[in-house]
Amino acid sequence: xxxxxxxxxxxxxxxxxxxxxxxxxxxxxxxxxxxxxxxxxxxxxxxxxxxxxxxxxxxxxxxxxxxxxxxxxxxxxxxxxxxxxxxxxxxxxxxxxxxxxxxxxxxxxxxxxxxxxxxxxxxxxxxxxxxxxxxxxxxxxxxxxxxxxxxxxxxxxxxxxxxxxxxxxxxxxxxxxxxxxxxxxxxxxxxxxxxxxxxxxxxxxxxxxxxxxxxxxxxxxxxxxxxxxxxxxxxxxxxxxxxxxxxxxxxxxxxxxxxxxxxxxxxxxxxxxxxxxxxxxxxxxxxxxxxxxxxxxxxxxxxxxxxxxxxxxxxxxxxxxxxxxxxxxxxxxxxxxxxxxxxxxxxxxxxxxxxxxxxxxxxxxxxxxxxxxxxxxxxxxxxxxxxxxxxxxxxxxxxxxxxxxxxxxxxxxxxxxxxxxxxxxxxxxxxxxxxxxxxxxxxxxxxxxxxxxxxxxxxxxxxxxxxxxxxxxxxxxxxxxxxxxxxxxxxxxxxxxxxxxxxxxxxxxxxxxxxxxxxxxxxxxxxxxxxxxxxxxxxxxxxxxxxxxxxxxxxxxxxxxxxxxxxxxxxxxxxxxxxxxxxxxxxxxxxxxxxxxxxxxxxxxxxxxxxxxxxxxxxxxxxxxxxxxxxxxxxxxxxxxxxxxxxxxxxxxxxxxxxxxxxxxxxxxxxxxxxxxxxxx
Numbered sequence: 001x002x003x004x005x006x007x008x009x010x011x012x013x014x015x016x017x018x019x020x021x022x023x024x025x026x027x028x029x030x031x032x033x034x035x036x037x038x039x040x041x042x043x044x045x046x047x048x049x050x051x052x053x054x055x056x057x058x059x060x061x062x063x064x065x066x067x068x069x070x071x072x073x074x075x076x077x078x079x080x081x082x083x084x085x086x087x088x089x090x091x092x093x094x095x096x097x098x099x100x101x102x103x104x105x106x107x108x109x110x111x112x113x114x115x116x117x118x119x120x121x122x123x124x125x126x127x128x129x130x131x132x133x134x135x136x137x138x139x140x141x142x143x144x145x146x147x148x149x150x151x152x153x154x155x156x157x158x159x160x161x162x163x164x165x166x167x168x169x170x171x172x173x174x175x176x177x178x179x180x181x182x183x184x185x186x187x188x189x190x191x192x193x194x195x196x197x198x199x200x201x202x203x204x205x206x207x208x209x210x211x212x213x214x215x216x217x218x219x220x221x222x223x224x225x226x227x228x229x230x231x232x233x234x235x236x237x238x239x240x241x242x243x244x245x246x247x248x249x250x251x252x253x254x255x256x257x258x259x260x261x262x263x264x265x266x267x268x269x270x271x272x273x274x275x276x277x278x279x280x281x282x283x284x285x286x287x288x289x290x291x292x293x294x295x296x297x298x299x300x301x302x303x304x305x306x307x308x309x310x311x312x313x314x315x316x317x318x319x320x321x322x323x324x325x326x327x328x329x330x331x332x333x334x335x336x337x338x339x340x341x342x343x344x345x346x347x348x349x350x351x352x353x354x355x356x357x358x359x360x361x362x363x364x365x366x367x368x369x370x371x372x373x374x375x376x377x378x379x380x381x382x383x384x385x386x387x388x389x390x391x392x393x394x395x396x397x398x399x400x401x402x403x404x405x406x407x408x409x410x411x412x413x414x415x416x417x418x419x420x421x422x423x424x425x426x427x428x429x430x431x432x433x434x435x436x437x438x439x440x441x442x443x444x445x446x447x448x449x450x451x452x453x454x455x456x457x458x459x460x461x462x463x464x465x466x467x468x469x470x471x472x473x474x475x476x477x478x479x480x481x482x483x484x485x486x487x488x489x490x491x492x493x494x495x496x497x498x499x500x501x502x503x504x505x506x507x508x509x510x511x512x513x514x515x516x517x518x519x520x521x522x523x524x525x526x527x528x529x530x531x532x533x534x535x536x537x538x539x540x541x542x543x544x545x546x547x548x549x550x551x552x553x554x555x556x557x558x559x560x561x562x563x564x565x566x567x568x569x570x571x572x573x574x575x576x577x578x579x580x581x582x583x584x585x586x587x588x589x590x591x592x593x594x595x596x597x598x599x600x601x602x603x604x605x606x607x608x609x610x611x612x613x614x615x616x617x618x619x620x621x622x623x624x625x626x627x628x629x630x631x632x633x634x635x636x637x638x639x640x641x642x643x644x645x646x647x648x649x650x651x652x653x654x655x656x657x658x659x660x661x662x663x664x665x666x667x668x669x670x671x672x673x674x675x676x677x678x679x680x681x
Contacts, residue, residue, distance in 0.1 A: 013363045026387045027379045032654045034681060035350055035374065036341035041335070041364035060110050063140035064102060074097045079333040081299070083271070084327035085292075087319070091363045092348070092653035093339025093616070096301050097127070100273055101134045101301055107271060108428060109140050115148035117270040121192045122153055123142055123279050131275075150269070154284055155244055158251040165254055174240040178216070184231050184520045188224040189468040193544050195444035198342075201311055203229050207245040208281035208313025210252070213659075248283045255290045264355050265291045277302030281313040289325070296326055304359055304649055305352045307612060310643050316357065336364050337653075339616050341371030344655050346609070351677050352649040355642045361416060371657035376625075380664040382567065388421035389621055389662065392428055393604060396619070404430055407604045408617040410651045412630040414440055415564040417473035417606055420623055422568075422585065424604065431604040432592045439589050441582045445544050448563050450582060453575050456522035459493035460486065471543045472512050495519060511539075527569040557634045563668045592630050609651045620655035622648075626672045639645065648677040 037103055041394045047070055051061040064071070071079060075095060078088045104120060107113040122128045123637035135146045152160070162169055172180075185191050190199075202225060206216060209603065214232040216222070220226050238241065242250065253263045263435075272292050274280065279298040280288070300322065307316035323329055337345050342365035379385045389409065396402045409431075411417040413556050417433070418440045428649055433439075440446060446472065451464035459608040460466075462483050469479040482497045491497035494510045495516045500537050518538050535541045541562070545555055572578040595601055609617070609630075624630065630651075631644035652659060673679075 023602055026423045027377050027384070029617065030376050032073045032347065032374050032376060032379070032681065035346045037345060037348060038337070038345035038363060038365040039375075040342065041072070043072060043336065043366050043368070045073055047076055051077060052081050057110050060061045060106065060140065063109075064105065066139060067137045069098055069102055069138070071102060072334075074333060074334050074335045075102070077301065078334065079103050081330055081332060083111070083295075084299070085296045085298045085299050085321045085322070085329035087277075087329055087331050088299065089331065089333040089359060090301050090302060090360060091303050091305065091334065091337060091361060093337040094334035095336075095338060096275070096334060097130060097134065099334060100299075101131060101138070101302055102274060105138050107114065108149075109144055113271055115145045116150075117268065118149045118273070119150045119157070119269040119271070119291075120149065120273040120275070121157060123153070124614075125153060127275055128153055128156075132252060148185060154280075155247055158247040158287070161251055161261075161265065162254065164290070165258070167250065168240070169242055169247075170240055172236065177243060180235060181228065183416060184228045184235075186226050186470075186476055187231070188226070190224050191476075192227070192444070193470065193546060197438070197444075199225065199228060203232065204245055205311060205313050207249060208283055210249070210283050227423075230495060236519065248281070248287070250289050252283050255287060259270075262290060266293060270295060271297045272299070273301075274298070274300040278304055278307040278316055278319050279309055279314050280318055280403050282315075282318070283313075285318050298326070304614065305355070305646055308613065308643060308647050308650055310639075318558070320357070320359065320490045323638075323655070333361055335362060336366065338366055339369070339656055340653060341373070341657055343373035344371060344652065344659050347659070347681075348649050348652040350681055351652060352645060354677075354680055355643055355645050357639075361512050369656060371655075371659075374652070374655075374661065375657040376674075377660050377662045379662060379664050381664050382419045382624075383423075385623060385662050385664045386419045388430055389420060389623065390423050390427040392660075394427055402619060404602045404604050405600075406618040407621070408612065408615070408619070408654060409606045409623060410603060410609050410654065411613050411623050412609055412632060412647070413560075413604070414438075414443070414608070415561045416624045416629055417608075418564055421606065424589065424606075425585075429604060430602065431606055432595050432601070433589065433606040434608070439586065440561070440564070441486055441586055443561055444566050449534055449540055449562060449565060450579070452519055452538065452540075452577060453522055453530055455495065455519050456530070457576060457579060459495045460492065461521075462486075465494045471538075471540060472515060474476065474498075474501075474512075484602075523575055525575070528566055529577045530575055531562070531566050531569055556628075557632070560633070567668055604607065604643055609647050612654050616656055618656050618658070619658045622649070622651050622659070622661045625661040625675045625678060626667065626671070627675055629667075630675050630677065645677055648675070 019115070029259070047061045050067060050073060051058050061071070064617040071244060076100070078099050081103075088096070088099065090099070100120065103609060104118060107118060108115050120131060122131065131151050132146075133143065135149065138146075150157075159169065159346055177200075178196050181196050185194055185199060187198070206229065213233065215224055216226050216229070236246070255265065257581050269291055272288060274288060279302070288298075300319075302319050304316040304319045307319070323331065340348070345363055345365045352358065377388060379388055393404070393407055397404060409420060411420070421431075421433060441450065451461075454461050454464040455468065465483065474482075478501065482494060485491055486494050486497050493498070498512055498516055501512065506514075515538055518533060522533065525533075541559060544562070569578050572581065595603065604615070630648055633643050635641050635644050652661075661678065663678075664672065666672060
């Protein structure tokens with residue numbers, strides 16, 4: 001029987017079988033009995049009953065109902081809010097987009113607001129298109145009225161505003177930006193140890209907090225990274241480039257300093273609606289506030305419990321401080337979750353209630369969604385976790401109770417999902433993966449170590465040599481000289497060429513020769529032993545730690561990807577088999593990116609918790625529900641732990657009918673404990 005992967009790749013894909021049969025472990029499935037289900041809302045008490053035909057605006061709500069927009073009591077209150085500053089708290093599954101759409105229609109049809117004066121901002125193109133589509137079906141609005149409302153992402157608004165103000169915008173491409181920052185890392189001694197992704201995240205964080213290089217403490221631990229930031233800014237300035245973060249900074253500066261531009265914006269946009277308010281950064285919020293002056297006709301919708309992008313410079317404090325900024329503002333809470341069954345709502349509400357920095361709220365359920373309630377699955381280790389997950393999905397689909405696209409597997413970190421991904425391939429379960437950053441084997445420190453193994457098999461692998469040369473402390477010039485000399489036939493292979501280098505201190509020459517000897521020894525031993533040799537005798541861990549302490553002080557956190565690489569290698573007997581396995585996995589993942597373009601594909605979705613935000617699934621698995629995964633080991637402060645708890649809230653609230661949280665007893669051969677977010681229940 002031909003598998004779905006054969007069709008995808010148009011060739012036979014063979015995933016390396018386990019070196020020995022997996023031991024049969026009977027998982028312990030237990031329902032979380034101590035959770036009180038959410039109270040049931042009377043959803044029949046809606047606009048059809050509340051707004052009688054005698055009401056002066058009855059015609060408007062009857063028109064919405066024809067478009068299948070039937071508002072509950074809390075949504076009605078928000079939609080009919082007076083002009084001015086309004087904050088709408090919208091917990092998961094509470095119909096926030098419907099409320100925003102109804103508010104826009106209410107402003108136009110009932111309040112007689114000019115559609116051209118309405119600005120609705122979102123954070124994604126998908127949300128923008130969804131709003132536009134939903135407005136189009138409201139028959140009480142004309143096509144011109146709908147088209148005149150400005151619905152855009154924040155970045156799009158800023159781009160247009162800068163253009164209108166005469167800016168010559170030359171956005172740096174993602175590829176040019178990657179090459180530039182990678183080269184700057186080389187120039188500052190961070191090549192090979194600090195990734196582009198981590199550097200880009202740091203720069204985005206600083207910019208969204210309106211921090212210039214000179215504003216950042218350049219102590220010994222981060223001086224090089226701050227220098228990369230400074231050089232990056234210098235390059236863009238000299239070549240008249242802007243990046244997406246600059247759109248925010250430049251717009252902020254323009255509106256703050258240019259009174260004519262500010263007044264023009266204020267005169268044009270009299271009424272501003274903001275979706276996903278909790279995702280707004282400090283600098284973005286400053287711009288919105290300035291445009292909203294002096295009338296402050298704001299309608300912001302968000303959920304402080306879903307503020308999970310602290311690494312981008314966002315904070316729930318912006319939403320929490322709304323009433324202080326606007327003392328005359330009104331607060332409304334959408335209090336009905338239409339997505340999840342009562343027991344799942346009860347669980348997610350209980351989890352988030354342990355955060356102190358939040359607005360207390362009660363979320364009600366409906367009697368329209370049924371489910372058996374959340375469960376804890378206790379297994380022996382990551383391998384048993386993956387086997388349970390794959391077997392469970394296979395069984396439920398074979399019983400025709402679910403389709404593959406009913407399932408989502410949520411994970412906290414890219415390294416943790418590695419075992420699950422490979423087990424799903426073994427079980428021939430169709431899936432796609434959507435995660436932050438690159439795949440596991442493509443990560444900088446992982447691919448750097450793997451390159452040592454590749455060179456052991458092929459000492460003329462130029463690409464792999466380029467990846468390990470930073471750990472040999474070779475300059476880019478010497479690296480190029482060695483590669484060109486080898487290509488020209490001066491040396492039998494790259495490793496022999498390295499041995500000829502003499503214009504370096506004696507201790508460096510000795511270290512290089514020792515490293516070359518080590519690489520030559522790797523091809524004939526088990527891959528897990530080869531990895532340990534590179535990490536320890538080859539000083540790879542020390543090299544990685546030296547570069548990565550610029551943004552992370554916890555050695556365990558920095559090296560967790562290398563621990564996972566060891567775990568991955570254990571089932572292989574030869575380095576050659578392991579490398580072939582890695583190449584097959586990478587090839588398959590590239591093909592999956594094409595499948596992901598089809599939203600209707602019948603596949604299981606593997607998603608980072610961050611990526612899952614705004615989505616919903618009938619059946620959700622949360623893998624790795626353990627300490628040091630969620631909350632992550634790097635989270636130490638109260639603020640960090642509360643953001644991690646918000647992540648767990650987001651993860652649990654993606655589930656509609658069924659939710660399983662899997663807890664392994666061991667990871668990497670060491671005992672682990674259940675996540676505090678579950679134990680504190």
